[in-house]
Amino acid sequence: MAAAEHAHNENFLSRKGVWEWVRSVDHKRIGIMYLVAILISFVIGGVFALLLRTELMFPGKDFIDANTYNIFFTMHGSIMIFLFIVPGIIASFGNIFLPIQIGAKDVAFPVINRLSFQLYVVGVIIIGFGLLSPADTGWTFYTPYSAKSGTSVISLAAGAFVLGFASILTGLNFVVTVHKMRAPGMHWTRLPLFVWSIYSASLIQVIATPVIGITLLLLIFERIFGVGFFNPELGGDPVLFQHFFWFYSHPVVYIMILPAMGVVSEVLPVFSRKPIFGYKAIAWSSIAIAAVSFIVWAHHLFTSSLSTTVAIAFSFLTFLVAIPTAIKVFNWLATLYGGQIDLKTPMLYALAFVFLFAIGGLTGLYLGAVGVDIPLHDTYFVVAHFHYTIQGGTVISLMGALYYWWPKVTGRMYNEKIGVITFLLVFIGFNLTFIPQFIMGISGMPRRYFDYVPEFANYHFLSTIGAYILGIGYVSAITNIFASTWTGKKCGDNPWNANTLEWKIPSPPPEHNFHDIPTVTEWPYEYGRKAG
Amino acid sequence: MSTSTVTNKKLHDGSKWGNPGPMVYDMSKFGMWLFLGTEILLFAMLFTGYAIYYMKMPEDFHNSAKALSTTFGTINTIILIFSSFTVAWAIECIKKNKVKMMNILLVITILCGVAFLVNKYFEYAHEVHIGNLKLANMQWLGGTGRAVAESAVPSMFFFIYFVLTGIHGLHIIIGLGLLTWVLVKGIKGHFHSGWYTPVEIGGLYWHLVDLIWIYLFPLLYLVA
Amino acid sequence: MTFAAKLFFAVLPPEASTVAGGIDFAFWLITIICGISFVLVEGALIYFVIKYRRKKGEADKITPYLTHSTKLEIIWTVIPTLIMFVIFYYGMITYLELKTPPSGAETLKVTGRMWAWDIEYPICERDAESGIQECYKNIGSTNPVPGKGIPARNPIVVQLGKAYLLEMTSLDVIHSFYVPAFRIKQDVVPGLKTRQWFQAIQAGTFHMFCTEYCGLNHSGMISAIKVLPEAEYKAWEETTRAKLREKIAQQKADLASGKPPSPEMMAKLGEAVYTSKCASCHKLDGTRLVGPPLNGILGKERELSDGSKLVADEAYLLESIVNPKAKVVKGYPAAMVVQVSGDEVPQVIEYLKTLK
Structure with a gap:
């Protein structure tokens, strides 16, 4: 009896010390290390964003010079994309909760999982070396500029290459885990939607990442050996680089957004006390999005040198990807209908996700319609559009996931009042930052501009004010949730009264999740019939 | 979700918690196939690049490919096909518990891989010598790159040739490392008919490397 | 107009080219569709949140056990799909208009470089006697101080109502030729010839931006297009031709004097x-x-x-x-x-x- 009690108090965080973290192959510890790493990247990338916005607050050079500005927007983009949002929810909460949600004791290849994080760290170090002479190419590395720029493009590209490897290993691990390690009774139709979304995103990671790998490698060869693959002076085609680049980088936005949709699909039913509406539609639309995402890349090249027919074909395909996305939104709304909606912080973030992502999706329709895209392409309209989908989508959802799951990880509850206030700061700041950017973009303000014509001054000013509010909001929201680790009240194993498997085990979870592998007998959204 | 309990099922029957079992074999093979898929996609992009430039400048490809030595290429192709056969045989041997035979076959496979690389080295050296390796920034490699680069526009075919064979060569080196690791474990007696997953994984990888060469050979050497 | 109306209707740049009207029609059509969808989706979201909100101290309720409805799924798959087709159609026809130059358009050769544009006009003078020919080129059309508004120096002069075909290439990296008022944008790629056409329908001076990031002074690669009514344009052309003739005469004089x-x-x-x-x-x-x-x-x-x-x-x-x-x-x-x-x-x- 005493031994059993002792075993119950032991959890995956019990063994202390840095070495325990470094050597651990526990998916939960790796997930937490990923989480901390990506949040640090997020804050650094955010600081760069604020520096950019400060320069743009007024027209003319008044804070940093053009060269520094170009370096800063490259750093902002690269850090946010490669270090933060691509590993993002998959590597952090995916790692912590995917194995538990399917009733497994770990991922399929725990050592490879650790290798993934180690590669992530190596990638960060390589990119860090590049800071000695920071690249100024933008995160998109368009040739021939990236082949000519006198800055350390190689280290940024090589770092991104290594990070891509880390991403492949994580994706591969999750695909095998979902296929092979589901608990007895955990049929495909009983998988939590978070697992479905991570699974779809992992498939994209495995399929698309090698393409960016080889593209960056070719760019590195071009710089070191003078290979002329993309060099027009040597017979190469610079636009081919864009094709290769977007063949990866378009699907990658779904690597970012699918897990976010998964989080929302978990949070909405729990806090409205209703089953998720249209489980199959949501699960299949994830797979559909993953599939269609591979045949829309050229919509990033509408103004480059596509033939008219190709451009129109890609415009058509682009609209195909909008349909599964719309289906998801409608199903989420239907989930809310008739529920008992508890406006706790995670739910607020989930609702904000639906709100902001709908705006991001609707503005995507302008960009998919090829004729309308032409004047909007490469303007602030595009900047605002992808921030609404990626930040308003993925980052907001990541915040929701933090508030939803951190009490599970630590067993302690955050401060609800501060949670709600910081949420409001984020929500208001976000819209204030990016709505003016939509308007500027329609008026013709090009992106990646250090300086601008005076007509845009008011919009830029508003946007900068919004960015400051947003920055304060994020930092205080993240501080609030992490502070709960030490200051929060104990909240028991299942504070949200949720049904997925992670809530059936103690908080913090035991080292191997389950003492005995559970047998699953029903789907995880059994809310509503019984009260509570 | 209501759950009931089954008997204490060990964590994926893995070696850390029990004997390496069929589940590890199953998962490892599945994972390896996925990984091979990513490798094929990596080369697929290079083949796409090949196709695009071939359509743009078929003359350049025909003429440049003539400069390659078909003899070298054919010998290397035979070496790799033979090594694929030996590694497959090695797997068959361990399934029947013939550890010693497996080790001998692995050594032969590794020697084949080394022979391939030596062959490739002479081929590269030859191409640098006759000036096909006209890469612009090669000065720092000690060649006479500068003079060559200024006098002639390098051929796109040779860019693709060096990138494709270079990355393939890198895969050969990685494959050799993997097989050497398997061999060391084999000599130490880690494998038997009940546990040979690493042998099979290493073999799969080696087959992939060979398979890619089978595509590279006609595209590069026989296109003339 | 009130500030709000100005905010919503004046955000689009002036419709200064023949294609602008069509694109703006498609733009407003999408805006109406998006506006309605926005109101419906966000309206439902907010309405549900308010109506079904859990009030303070409220006990757990038994909520309706709704899991799926094939009918609803079909409805909200088919309707958006049909709307997508409509939007796609208008995107397509405006794009075709944008990419199909009328016959007889005057060709301007545009060359992008870091960080200026060179434009060659087919305005040439030729001295029959000596065979010397000079054509008008607008070299280095750029304004190095964007913060100071539309550049007065060296704008690209075009005639109102005349169709122009731009044949473009770049000397170094990729640039993009963007005139918001004309709704045209086309990347300018080294080693490639790209084409774009326009026909101005409104006189005035309009911004011209580079919209493909091209290095240090990318944001300084702002220029202007000056659209002149026919009479003014003819006057400008005459002055330009006079300058060319002067140049030829100078060359001839130099040749003749031999010094x-x-x-x-x-x-x-x-x-x-x-x-x-x-x-x-x-x-x-x-x-x-x-x-x-x-x-x-x-x-x-x-x-x-x-x-x-x-x-x-x-x-x-x-x-x-x-x-x-x-x-x-x-x-x-x-x-x-x-x-x-x-x-x-x-x-x-x-x-x-x-x-x-």
């Missing part, structure tokens, strides 16, 4: 060449940009990228202008792409001699 022009004259011509072709990379106040500063260059000691040193003389300047990659100053990229023609080179050198 070289005076150094002062050369330096004066050199200054114009410098401003249009060199100034975007080489400053004259001793500070570095992409290339080294060139004030007082003659007689200065230069350290080259291979570590050797030399004193800059006329021969060195000549070599560096004609073959920029031969001797690269340490710490600078060998990135010069601008071509300076044979008769301009001595003029530029003469001009550089005058600087301290």
Whole structure:
């Protein structure tokens, strides 16, 4: 009896010390290390964003010079994309909760999982070396500029290459885990939607990442050996680089957004006390999005040198990807209908996700319609559009996931009042930052501009004010949730009264999740019939 | 979700918690196939690049490919096909518990891989010598790159040739490392008919490397 | 109009080209569709949240057990799909209009380079006697100080109501030719010829931006298009032609007299060449940009990228202008792409001699 009690108090965080973290192959510890790493990247990338916005607050050079500005927007983009949002929810909460949600004791290849994080760290170090002479190419590395720029493009590209490897290993691990390690009774139709979304995103990671790998490698060869693959002076085609680049980088936005949709699909039913509406539609639309995402890349090249027919074909395909996305939104709304909606912080973030992502999706329709895209392409309209989908989508959802799951990880509850206030700061700041950017973009303000014509001054000013509010909001929201680790009240194993498997085990979870592998007998959204 | 309990099922029957079992074999093979898929996609992009430039400048490809030595290429192709056969045989041997035979076959496979690389080295050296390796920034490699680069526009075919064979060569080196690791474990007696997953994984990888060469050979050497 | 109306309706730039109206129609159509969808989706979201909100201290309720409805799924798959087709259709027809130049359009040759545009007009004068031909080129159309509004210097002049076909290429990296008021944008790619056409329907001066990131001074690559009504345009063209004739006459006179022009004259011509072709990379106040500063260059000691040193003389300047990659100053990229023609080179050198 005493031994059993002792075993119950032991959890995956019990063994202390840095070495325990470094050597651990526990998916939960790796997930937490990923989480901390990506949040640090997020804050650094955010600081760069604020520096950019400060320069743009007024027209003319008044804070940093053009060269520094170009370096800063490259750093902002690269850090946010490669270090933060691509590993993002998959590597952090995916790692912590995917194995538990399917009733497994770990991922399929725990050592490879650790290798993934180690590669992530190596990638960060390589990119860090590049800071000695920071690249100024933008995160998109368009040739021939990236082949000519006198800055350390190689280290940024090589770092991104290594990070891509880390991403492949994580994706591969999750695909095998979902296929092979589901608990007895955990049929495909009983998988939590978070697992479905991570699974779809992992498939994209495995399929698309090698393409960016080889593209960056070719760019590195071009710089070191003078290979002329993309060099027009040597017979190469610079636009081919864009094709290769977007063949990866378009699907990658779904690597970012699918897990976010998964989080929302978990949070909405729990806090409205209703089953998720249209489980199959949501699960299949994830797979559909993953599939269609591979045949829309050229919509990033509408103004480059596509033939008219190709451009129109890609415009058509682009609209195909909008349909599964719309289906998801409608199903989420239907989930809310008739529920008992508890406006706790995670739910607020989930609702904000639906709100902001709908705006991001609707503005995507302008960009998919090829004729309308032409004047909007490469303007602030595009900047605002992808921030609404990626930040308003993925980052907001990541915040929701933090508030939803951190009490599970630590067993302690955050401060609800501060949670709600910081949420409001984020929500208001976000819209204030990016709505003016939509308007500027329609008026013709090009992106990646250090300086601008005076007509845009008011919009830029508003946007900068919004960015400051947003920055304060994020930092205080993240501080609030992490502070709960030490200051929060104990909240028991299942504070949200949720049904997925992670809530059936103690908080913090035991080292191997389950003492005995559970047998699953029903789907995880059994809310509503019984009260509570 | 209501759950009931089954008997204490060990964590994926893995070696850390029990004997390496069929589940590890199953998962490892599945994972390896996925990984091979990513490798094929990596080369697929290079083949796409090949196709695009071939359509743009078929003359350049025909003429440049003539400069390659078909003899070298054919010998290397035979070496790799033979090594694929030996590694497959090695797997068959361990399934029947013939550890010693497996080790001998692995050594032969590794020697084949080394022979391939030596062959490739002479081929590269030859191409640098006759000036096909006209890469612009090669000065720092000690060649006479500068003079060559200024006098002639390098051929796109040779860019693709060096990138494709270079990355393939890198895969050969990685494959050799993997097989050497398997061999060391084999000599130490880690494998038997009940546990040979690493042998099979290493073999799969080696087959992939060979398979890619089978595509590279006609595209590069026989296109003339 | 009220501020709100201004905010919503004045955000689009003026519709100054023939294609702008069609694109704006598609734009507003999508806006209406998105507006309705926005109100429905966000309205439902907010309504549900308010209506089904859990009130303080409220006990757990039994909520309806709704899991799926095939009918609803079909409805909200089919309706958006149909709407997508409509939007796609309007995107397609506006794009076709944008990409199909009318026959007989006047061709302008556009060359992008870091960080200016060169435009060659088919406005030529030819002296039948000597065979000398001069065509009008707008070299270095850019405004280095974007914060100061529409540049007055060197705008690209076009005629109202005339169709133009732009044949574009780039000397260095990818640029993009964007005129918001015309709703046109086309990337300008080195090694490729891209095409775009327009026909202005409104006189005035309009912004022209580079929208593909092209390095240090990308945001300074702002220029302007000046649309002139026919009469004014004809006047401008006549002045331009007169200047060309003057230039030809000058050349003829030089040829006839057989004596070289005076150094002062050369330096004066050199200054114009410098401003249009060199100034975007080489400053004259001793500070570095992409290339080294060139004030007082003659007689200065230069350290080259291979570590050797030399004193800059006329021969060195000549070599560096004609073959920029031969001797690269340490710490600078060998990135010069601008071509300076044979008769301009001595003029530029003469001009550089005058600087301290």
